[in-house]
Amino acid sequence: xxxxxxxRRDRLLVYQAMREEKIAFSRRTKCPFCGTxxxxxxxxxxxxxxxxxxxxxxxxxxxRLANILDPGSFQELEEGLSPADPLSFPGYPAKLAGLxxxxxxxxxxxxxxxxxxxxxxxxxxxxxxxLMGSMGTAVGEKVTRAxxxxxxxxxxxxxxxxxxxxxxxxGIFSLMQMAKTAAAIQRFQRGGGLYxxxxxxxxxxxxxxxxxxxxxxxxxxxxxxIGFAGPRVIEQTIKEQLPKGFQRAEYLLSHGFLDRIVPRxxxxxxxxxxxxxxxxxxxx
Amino acid sequence: MSRYTPExxxxxxxxxxxxxxxxxxxxxxxxxFEQRGDRLSGEDPSILGGIARFHGRPVTVVGHRKGKDLxxxxxxxxxxxxxxxxxxxxxxxxxxxKFGRPIITFVDTPGAYPGxxxxxxxxxxxxxxxxxxxxxxxxxxxxVITGEGNSGGALAxxxxxxxxxxxxxxxxxxxxxxxASILWKDAARAxxxxxxxxxxxxxxxxxxxxxxxxxxxxxxxxTDWEAVFRTVDAALVxxxxxxxxxxxxxxxxxRYEMFRAMGQNxxxxxxxxx
Ligand SMILES: [Zn+2]
Numbered sequence: 096x097x098x099x100x101x102x103r104r105d106r107l108l109v110y111q112a113m114r115e116e117k118i119a120f121s122r123r124t125k126c127p128f129c130g131t132x133x134x135x136x137x138x139x140x141x142x143x144x145x146x147x148x149x150x151x152x153x154x155x156x157x158x159r160l161a162n163i164l165d166p167g168s169f170q171e172l173e174e175g176l177s178p179a180d181p182l183s184f185p186g187y188p189a190k191l192a193g194l195x196x197x198x199x200x201x202x203x204x205x206x207x208x209x210x211x212x213x214x215x216x217x218x219x220x221x222x223x224x225x226l227m228g229s230m231g232t233a234v235g236e237k238v239t240r241a242x243x244x245x246x247x248x249x250x251x252x253x254x255x256x257x258x259x260x261x262x263x264x265x266g267i268f269s270l271m272q273m274a275k276t277a278a279a280i281q282r283f284q285r286g287g288g289l290y291x292x293x294x295x296x297x298x299x300x301x302x303x304x305x306x307x308x309x310x311x312x313x314x315x316x317x318x319x320x321i322g323f324a325g326p327r328v329i330e331q332t333i334k335e336q337l338p339k340g341f342q343r344a345e346y347l348l349s350h351g352f353l354d355r356i357v358p359r360x361x362x363x364x365x366x367x368x369x370x371x372x373x374x375x376x377x378x379x
Numbered sequence: 380m381s382r383y384t385p386e387x388x389x390x391x392x393x394x395x396x397x398x399x400x401x402x403x404x405x406x407x408x409x410x411x412f413e414q415r416g417d418r419l420s421g422e423d424p425s426i427l428g429g430i431a432r433f434h435g436r437p438v439t440v441v442g443h444r445k446g447k448d449l450x451x452x453x454x455x456x457x458x459x460x461x462x463x464x465x466x467x468x469x470x471x472x473x474x475x476x477k478f479g480r481p482i483i484t485f486v487d488t489p490g491a492y493p494g495x496x497x498x499x500x501x502x503x504x505x506x507x508x509x510x511x512x513x514x515x516x517x518x519x520x521x522x523v524i525t526g527e528g529n530s531g532g533a534l535a536x537x538x539x540x541x542x543x544x545x546x547x548x549x550x551x552x553x554x555x556x557x558x559a560s561i562l563w564k565d566a567a568r569a570x571x572x573x574x575x576x577x578x579x580x581x582x583x584x585x586x587x588x589x590x591x592x593x594x595x596x597x598x599x600x601x602t603d604w605e606a607v608f609r610t611v612d613a614a615l616v617x618x619x620x621x622x623x624x625x626x627x628x629x630x631x632x633x634r635y636e637m638f639r640a641m642g643q644n645x646x647x648x649x650x651x652x653x
Binding site for chain 2: 181239269280282303309323332341342346
């Protein structure tokens with residue numbers, strides 16, 4: 096691989112990641128979970144995990160990749176993929192344009208080729224700053240193309256989910272992305288591909304009910320809210336209060352829906368172990 | 380051009396007098412043998428399924444069941460399935476593939492049940508597995524949307540080679556009430572939501588989401604069941620005959636490519652090559 100290019104890509108990734116977090120060294124930010132204030136420097140040092148209560152606050156897609164991938168290995172895929180407005184929904188294009196301006200993202204997913212401890216994999220990362228990481232046609236298409244790319248290149252697929260579910264503004268076309276992504280994942284897996292699905296806070300609705308739940312391995316960050324229906328809808332339906340910790344990663348683990356909970360600082364080590372265990376070779 | 384507005388169609392789609400899965404099975408099939416249970420933990424009556432003959436041909440039939448009276452409504456949770464229902468559907472469809480039986484589904488649900496136990500038992504996972512399984516089945520699959528098909532709970536039975544839809548049925552990402560309350564924080568604007576959601580059979584046909592629109596009696600399906608049965612029967616015969624010409628892998632491929640194309644060209648419009 097050309098070294099100049101890889102250095103440039105790296106600078107781009109770090110720049111994107113910094114832009115996402117807008118680190119102001121003098122600023123202090125409150126934890127959305129426990130309310131404790133910490134300096135942004137401290138937040139960043141801990142990868143935006145609360146120093147007090149360990150709440151894993153949502154982070155941007157590039158920031159996440161920058162902290163997981165080997166330096167110099169990041170190569171974005173399908174970065175030109177743009178959202179559509181299939182319902183001609185009032186105000187939607189303006190909203191998309193505003194979010195692109197604000198976040199630097201075209202839509203709520205980033206796909207990339209990268210390495211962890213020298214092992215290549217295809218990544219797709221959802222970003223909750225963009226309309227709650229909801230899945231419209233662009234997110235569905237990007238996840239599908241990531242799976243197809245991984246199938247073509249015979250590489251493992253690693254997806255980090257964070258999503259409020261379907262993108263309402265894209266109506267039925269959003270719903271169909273569930274079928275499309277699930278089908279692409281199914282085809283990839285039947286071809287022998289390894290798919291590791293990583294839940295982050297929060298992942299609900301159509302993303303939970305499609306590609307995110309189909310991993311050969313299901314992992315989650317601590318405390319992540321994971322579900323199909325959101326807690327508010329459930330409480331309105333059953334007219335009672337939900338128990339503490341309901342739909343949190345630890346709850347899913349104890350109900351049999353996760354393999355393991357992985358703190359943010361350990362993703363590299365855990366993913367590296369899984370990738371290594373699926374490499375060919377070894378003999379008894 | 381339809382004489383009903385989208386909002387009026389949603390009302391028609393929800394009319395409790397419309398024929399449901401159980402009625403279609405009685406009218407269109409013979410020799411129905413109901414299959415129950417997911418073989419994991421339970422039986423969910425809000426999904427009705429089994430084997431039967433369709434014009435003499437053994438098929439697997441699966442559908443949402445809302446129930447006909449209050450007692451049955453409650454037992455069937457008003458057609459809102461739990462994970463056990465979706466896992467039963469998976470079991471039946473896997474078995475259909477084993478025996479080479481075509482699969483016919485009838486879709487009519489307000490959505491998957493948003494309850495505490497449903498979540499604990501993996502509602503999202505159960506729906507996801509339905510989608511993945513159906514996408515790769517090597518037997519013909521035809522889905523008929525007969526009433527309201529809301530959200531992932533409907534799609535979980537509708538990853539088919541042909542998705543047919545009754546003329547006044549509705550198929551959408553979420554109920555118009557849910558849509559309005561998410562986007563406008565006001566469920567009372569559901570009527571307005573119907574107008575923008577493109578949830579009518581005609582809109583969906585145009586958008587490539589459904590492949591056939593089935594004519595209903597002037598005043599809606601609830602006014603003349605026999606006419607509806609004749610229409611649905613004829614459509615199923617025609618589609619099944621066409622699909623049975625395809626071999627297993629070709630059926631899976633056709634279905635995959637149909638869903639693969641949904642929402643693809645839109646994004647492509649402004650795509651740059653990477
Ligand atoms: Zn905290």
